[in-house]
Amino acid sequence: MNKSNLLYFILITILLSSCSNTRFLPDGELLYTGATIKMEGEQTSKKEKKELKTQLKDLVRPKPNKTLLGLRPKLYIYNLAGTPKKEKGLRYWLKNKVGEAPVLYSQVDLEYNKSVLQNFTENSGYFNAKTIADSTRRGEKASVTYDVNPAKQYKIKDIKFPTDSTVLAKAVAKTKPRSLLKKNDGYNLEVIKQERIRIDGRLKEKGFYYFNPNYLLIQVDSTVADHQVDLIVKLKDETPELAETPYKINKIIVYPNYAIGNDSIKSVDTAVTTYKDFTIIDPENLYKPRIFDRALSFKKNDLYNRTDHNLALNRLVNLGTFKFVKNQFKVSDTTGNYLDAYYYLTPLPKKSLQLELLAKTNSANYTGTELNLNWSNRNAFRGAELLTISAFGGLEVQVSGQNNGFNVYRFGTEANLIWPRLVAPFKFNSPSGFIPKTKVTLGYEFQNRTKLYSLQTFKGSYGYLWKENERKEHLLNVTEITFASPQNVTALYKSKILENPSLGKVIEKQLIFGPTYSYTYTNTAQKRKKHTFYYKGAIDLAGNLTGLTTGANIRKGDTIKVFGVPFSQFIKIENDFRHYLKLGSDSQLASRIIVGAGYTYGNSSEMPFIKQFFIGGTNSLRAFRARSIGPGSFDGAASSSSSFLPDQSGDIKLELNTEYRAKIYGLVKGALFIDAGNIWLLNDNLEKPGAKFSKKFLSEMAVGAGAGLRFDFSFLVLRTDLAFPIRKPNLSEGNRWVLDKVNFGNGPWRKENLIFNLAIGYPF
Numbered sequence: 001m002n003k004s005n006l007l008y009f010i011l012i013t014i015l016l017s018s019c020s021n022t023r024f025l026p027d028g029e030l031l032y033t034g035a036t037i038k039m040e041g042e043q044t045s046k047k048e049k050k051e052l053k054t055q056l057k058d059l060v061r062p063k064p065n066k067t068l069l070g071l072r073p074k075l076y077i078y079n080l081a082g083t084p085k086k087e088k089g090l091r092y093w094l095k096n097k098v099g100e101a102p103v104l105y106s107q108v109d110l111e112y113n114k115s116v117l118q119n120f121t122e123n124s125g126y127f128n129a130k131t132i133a134d135s136t137r138r139g140e141k142a143s144v145t146y147d148v149n150p151a152k153q154y155k156i157k158d159i160k161f162p163t164d165s166t167v168l169a170k171a172v173a174k175t176k177p178r179s180l181l182k183k184n185d186g187y188n189l190e191v192i193k194q195e196r197i198r199i200d201g202r203l204k205e206k207g208f209y210y211f212n213p214n215y216l217l218i219q220v221d222s223t224v225a226d227h228q229v230d231l232i233v234k235l236k237d238e239t240p241e242l243a244e245t246p247y248k249i250n251k252i253i254v255y256p257n258y259a260i261g262n263d264s265i266k267s268v269d270t271a272v273t274t275y276k277d278f279t280i281i282d283p284e285n286l287y288k289p290r291i292f293d294r295a296l297s298f299k300k301n302d303l304y305n306r307t308d309h310n311l312a313l314n315r316l317v318n319l320g321t322f323k324f325v326k327n328q329f330k331v332s333d334t335t336g337n338y339l340d341a342y343y344y345l346t347p348l349p350k351k352s353l354q355l356e357l358l359a360k361t362n363s364a365n366y367t368g369t370e371l372n373l374n375w376s377n378r379n380a381f382r383g384a385e386l387l388t389i390s391a392f393g394g395l396e397v398q399v400s401g402q403n404n405g406f407n408v409y410r411f412g413t414e415a416n417l418i419w420p421r422l423v424a425p426f427k428f429n430s431p432s433g434f435i436p437k438t439k440v441t442l443g444y445e446f447q448n449r450t451k452l453y454s455l456q457t458f459k460g461s462y463g464y465l466w467k468e469n470e471r472k473e474h475l476l477n478v479t480e481i482t483f484a485s486p487q488n489v490t491a492l493y494k495s496k497i498l499e500n501p502s503l504g505k506v507i508e509k510q511l512i513f514g515p516t517y518s519y520t521y522t523n524t525a526q527k528r529k530k531h532t533f534y535y536k537g538a539i540d541l542a543g544n545l546t547g548l549t550t551g552a553n554i555r556k557g558d559t560i561k562v563f564g565v566p567f568s569q570f571i572k573i574e575n576d577f578r579h580y581l582k583l584g585s586d587s588q589l590a591s592r593i594i595v596g597a598g599y600t601y602g603n604s605s606e607m608p609f610i611k612q613f614f615i616g617g618t619n620s621l622r623a624f625r626a627r628s629i630g631p632g633s634f635d636g637a638a639s640s641s642s643s644f645l646p647d648q649s650g651d652i653k654l655e656l657n658t659e660y661r662a663k664i665y666g667l668v669k670g671a672l673f674i675d676a677g678n679i680w681l682l683n684d685n686l687e688k689p690g691a692k693f694s695k696k697f698l699s700e701m702a703v704g705a706g707a708g709l710r711f712d713f714s715f716l717v718l719r720t721d722l723a724f725p726i727r728k729p730n731l732s733e734g735n736r737w738v739l740d741k742v743n744f745g746n747g748p749w750r751k752e753n754l755i756f757n758l759a760i761g762y763p764f
């Protein structure tokens with residue numbers, strides 16, 4: 001088919017699909033194609049008209065059928081499916097899940113839409129607005145046009161708060177400095193509603209538990225000047241006495257084993273425990289009282305405030321041991337203005353067992369499976385401690401490629417114990433709703449790389465986790481210990497060590513211990529923001545105090561061993577910064593920069609292999625296979641034999657990624673991306689020429705580009721990426737850009753350069 005015939009075919013297909021959508025309409029019905037809003041008048045600026053038009057467009061109902069390149073594929077599928085004979089099967093699924101019923105012109109209520117647009121315009125301060133609605137028919141389709149003349153907007157001249165001497169009026173007046181209502185702003189009913197909510201929120205901080213925004217009235221005086229209004233904040237006359245009174249806390253009663261639907265709050269006196277300011281009703285003695293002292297913010301005689309109210313609820317939920325958390329305040333029967341606080345807590349099942357079967361693949365052509373068995377106890381020692389013990393096993397097989405036959409088998413176990421407090425010789429009180437936690441981890445893993453070697457790894461850590469708020473998180477491991485020991489090193493691998501001595505570092509016994517710290521900041525949960533960020537910084541200080549104390553210096557031959565193994569001494573820092581730019585409701589530009597470096601001294605001359613940096617793969621440089629790039633301009637593939645391809649590692653890492661993401665249709669999203677980066681060594685390595693970091697590092701950056709699809713199933717995102725290199729650092733200088741050599745029609749080029757990635761979730 002030549003280009004001319006192809007063009008005719010596309011045009012005919014478009015016309016046929018367009019016609020077929022109206023052919024199925026009921027007799028006398030028209031297909032509704034949407035509404036147009038036109039802004040009239042000269043009294044309003046272009047900027048005001050544009051902003052108002054955007055807001056009005058979202059209010060018109062109904063919305064027409066969704067279009068793609070001028071077509072209505074969902075409607076076409078709906079019509080194509082016909083009438084299903086039963087409520088299941090392919091035809092029913094296509095019609096009701098994939099397809100979309102026609103939006104008919106008869107469903108459009110012109111007068112209702114007109115009144116909605118008129119009311120919104122007036123509520124935005126355009127009091128003399130005029131709105132006209134008209135429809136247009138073309139064949140079997142109809143559209144609507146709304147002409148809106150907003151006239152001149154009214155501005156705020158002055159804001160007046162109560163001046164009388166009652167306790168409540170004074171409290172309202174004190175909220176004025178942070179008012180949302182500003183002089184010279186346009187009148188806006190929505191802002192006035194938000195102002196009432198703001199005042200109510202401030203009063204809740206001052207003990208007015210029974211107050212609500214409906215007791216506030218904001219009057220509008222439009223007679224003060226031309227197109228200006230005064231706003232007068234008043235308390236309604238019918239405000240009840242309860243709402244005018246600030247309250248303090250009296251009794252605090254906790255029911256930690258409350259069953260919803262049962263009258264479980266009636267209990268015998270022997271079930272009552274008094275602890276500090278709390279009364280705890282726990283007949284089965286499930287929990288130690290002190291956990292509630294740490295979780296609940298209120299103390300007796302405290303003035304009620306919403307911050308402590310919500311803080312207590314958040315902390316109880318954050319304990320992770322309660323399924324439902326319910327809170328109630330009642331006026332106390334004691335003298336004075338007091339509230340009794342009741343907390344009804346429904347526990348989660350104490351113990352649980354979970355079995356997971358996972359499938360995975362990576363860009364090095366390894367595919368595999370993993371089986372995880374997890375047992376957990378949510379209240380191990382009656383203090384809401386979480387004890388988790390897991391066992392896992394899996395295998396990875398390379399289907400094709402240089403490492404075909406060098407399969408990886410692994411199994412192991414891990415135990416974690418988390419206390420909902422800091423087990424430390426010092427006190428730490430967090431003002432956030434997230435309870436500080438102490439975590440202890442013990443783990444073991446056995447990994448067998450077929451035909452090469454086996455590796456046993458023991459690990460342990462003791463540290464603290466705490467959150468300042470929902471955006472800032474800290475993790476401090478006071479100590480983190482890793483011991484790796486090789487076994488069953490084959491003759492093949494030993495022979496490769498003779499050819500490439502750096503491979504010997506992989507199977508050296510390694511002992512790593514010392515503190516680690518990481519800080520994470522993110523505001524990506526704020527979906528309405530145009531710019532959102534994620535940052536994680538981490539530092540690893542291995543063997544520093546021990547090395548300094550013992551005076552270890554490997555360069556002078558003073559190597560210190562622990563249990564016969566030299567311990568590692570290094571500093572490693574890594575930074576991961578991400579920026580998300582919202583371009584539209586269904587599109588964004590995501591970017592990431594990773595910078596990391598490791599420096600050895602004292603008892604070590606090289607970074608341990610498991611602590612070095614790697615690059616490439618499904619979540620890194622997607623145009624290159626995992627751990628195949630660098631270091632520097634070194635070509636690991638060319639330097640190795642055809643038997644297997646060793647992983648490449650480095651002391652320094654620089655990676656940059658940017659990805660344009662947009663919705664294509666339904667649950668399918670697309671992406672275009674560019675990745676760049678490399679790793680380097682700090683010192684010269686005779687076995688790896690070109691691997692050392694130098695001022696020419698930018699000329700040694702690997703660059704790849706590609707496109708992908710993301711299938712967003714809500715419970716998971718299935719990602720497919722197809723990428724290819726456009727710059728190869730292992731080539732000679734001046735020949736590293738290979739964009740001119742891209743040839744998708746060439747089989748050998750595709751086999752060598754085209755990389756397919758299948759993964760779960762976004763790369764960053």
